[in-house]
Amino acid sequence: MDISSLFGVKGKIIVVSGGSRGLGKMISTGFVTNGAKVYIASRDYKACLNTAAELNSLGAGKCIPIQADFSNDEGIASFASKILQLEPAGIDVLINNAGVNWAEEIDTHPISEFENIISVNVTGVFFLSQKLIPALEKRGTAENPSRIINIGSIAGLAITKKKSFSYNASKAAIHHMSRAMALALAEKNITVNNVAPGFFDTLMMAKALEADRDGVVRSAPLNRLGRPTDIAAVCIYLASPGSAYLTGSTIKVDGGTTIKSKI
Numbered sequence: 001m002d003i004s005s006l007f008g009v010k011g012k013i014i015v016v017s018g019g020s021r022g023l024g025k026m027i028s029t030g031f032v033t034n035g036a037k038v039y040i041a042s043r044d045y046k047a048c049l050n051t052a053a054e055l056n057s058l059g060a061g062k063c064i065p066i067q068a069d070f071s072n073d074e075g076i077a078s079f080a081s082k083i084l085q086l087e088p089a090g091i092d093v094l095i096n097n098a099g100v101n102w103a104e105e106i107d108t109h110p111i112s113e114f115e116n117i118i119s120v121n122v123t124g125v126f127f128l129s130q131k132l133i134p135a136l137e138k139r140g141t142a143e144n145p146s147r148i149i150n151i152g153s154i155a156g157l158a159i160t161k162k163k164s165f166s167y168n169a170s171k172a173a174i175h176h177m178s179r180a181m182a183l184a185l186a187e188k189n190i191t192v193n194n195v196a197p198g199f200f201d202t203l204m205m206a207k208a209l210e211a212d213r214d215g216v217v218r219s220a221p222l223n224r225l226g227r228p229t230d231i232a233a234v235c236i237y238l239a240s241p242g243s244a245y246l247t248g249s250t251i252k253v254d255g256g257t258t259i260k261s262k263i
């Protein structure tokens with residue numbers, strides 16, 4: 001029952017989609033600092049390279065950059081086959097973090113953006129998981145299953161912002177889809193859980209923070225934005241032996257934002 005056997009992630013092989021910046025980078029930093037080998041992937045390979053160089057300078061674990069586009073079949077299949085080749089003995093954790101958003105009034109919200117949001121935030125999550133199931137299955141045991149961690153959002157639990165129709169729908173979908181995946185994958189010794197972050201200072205939040213930083217901060221009863229350690233800690237927990245009995249769960253990391261109903 002010592003802390004490292006409960007929450008240690010040293011030596012684990014972890015894939016973080018969208019690990020180049022934002023929450024994905026915060027999560028990857030937490031794992032690399034604690035001795036894991038982390039593959040990060042996004043469309044912008046240069047950004048991935050820079051982030052990997054930064055994380056590799058921290059010592060402990062290792063970060064490997066791969067270019068990938070999770071908005072379409074070919075991009076997902078090509079990334080998954082690289083992982084299967086690079087890690088023939090399998091992987092421990094897949095963190096589906098890559099995501100996009102779009103905010104626009106109800107009468108002009110474009111179908112092209114609606115479709116892109118669903119492709120990356122929902123379809124991409126499902127098919128990347130599907131393609132990496134064989135790799136996850138190799139390392140999962142009944143005692144200590146492999147893990148899929150899906151980064152949802154409090155936008156999938158409550159209406160926290162106006163004009164986020166497709167984004168809200170995508171995040172509610174991923175939460176519910178994760179439960180269906182959890183049921184299907186239990187027999188393969190793979191657990192599936194969601195993290196539902198509140199507001200963190202990333203590029204995705206840049207416009208909202210520029211428009212009303214104080215309002216966003218005040219929307220959380222804990223009166224601050226999420227910090228890198230807040231999101232890294234919950235992902236480390238969900239990847240560690242200590243959470244082996246959790247599947248189909250959604251953990252909110254939102255400073256209490258969803259306790260209140262006002263937007």
Ligand SMILES: NC(=O)c1ccc[n+]([C@@H]2O[C@H](COP(=O)([O-])OP(=O)(O)OC[C@H]3O[C@@H](n4cnc5c(N)ncnc54)[C@H](OP(=O)(O)O)[C@@H]3O)[C@@H](O)[C@H]2O)c1
Nearest residue numbers: 018022023042043044069070098099153199200202203204
């Ligand atoms: N920030 C928040 O407050 C907040 C709150 C709740 C939930 N979330 C969720 O957290 C996740 C990360 O968001 P973030 O705030 O860190 O946003 P971000 O800073 O915009 O980062 C998004 C990441 O996803 C990658 N990405 C986007 N589209 C991609 C695609 N088609 N293929 C491959 N990679 C792609 C981006 O890299 P490229 O552009 O190089 O592809 C980037 O690495 C998202 O799922 C988001 O919905 C964020």
